[in-house]
């Protein structure tokens with residue numbers, strides 16, 4: 001049976017559950033382990049409450065929910081032109097280099113894993129979609145995706161060594177508003193981070209394992225950087241990386 005053919009609910013297991021856990025990643029969020037437990041149920045209830053405006057959410061993902069999810073996704077398209085690497089030399093998503101290679105002299109953790117992943121992780125793109133929804137609902141201007149994939153060629157062009165944007169991260173920004181000071185921009189980003197912690201289950205910084213992260217204001221004062229670098233390898237498997245919108 002295809003995704004959408006049957007209800008998904010507490011106790012279910014399998015690939016449909018993985019797909020749903022990812023699609024709802026910007027509503028609270030849980031690990032995409034294919035096991036529908038209390039965390040997944042809270043995700044569904046958040047979606048039912050916030051998107052479907054149900055006053056008594058059931059936690060069961062039924063036919064009405066699939067319809068609402070389809071409409072939600074249609075209303076929040078992702079422009080992959082802004083997701084692709086701008087180096088002009090790779091195919092938009094690196095060249096698959098440096099798997100299991102780490103930055104010299106650094107611990108062998110994901111933050112220093114030099115791999116060019118084969119696309120951008122679904123979890124971060126779904127989180128971006130929900131982020132646009134949450135921000136709009138709280139009177140923020142619509143953000144734009146300013147940075148997606150950045151391969152090693154692009155890194156070298158820019159004198160950068162960060163591995164974050166090789167499929168595990170995006171940056172978003174708010175267009176400058178008329179008459180606004182840099183301080184206003186910074187304060188708005190602070191408020192946006194707080195909202196996303198509350199609504200989408202982000203952590204600020206990278207202290208917790210298997211949670212999506214926002215860079216703190218000390219690093220990203222006037223933009224929002226979100227990434228999945230705290231996840232263990234099984235949640236960063238190749239199947240989770242996509243190169244165009246039809247794969248979402």
Ligand SMILES: [Zn+2]
Nearest residue numbers: 085087090151
């Ligand atoms: Zn490139």
Ligand SMILES: [Zn+2]
Nearest residue numbers: 169170171225
């Ligand atoms: Zn970034």
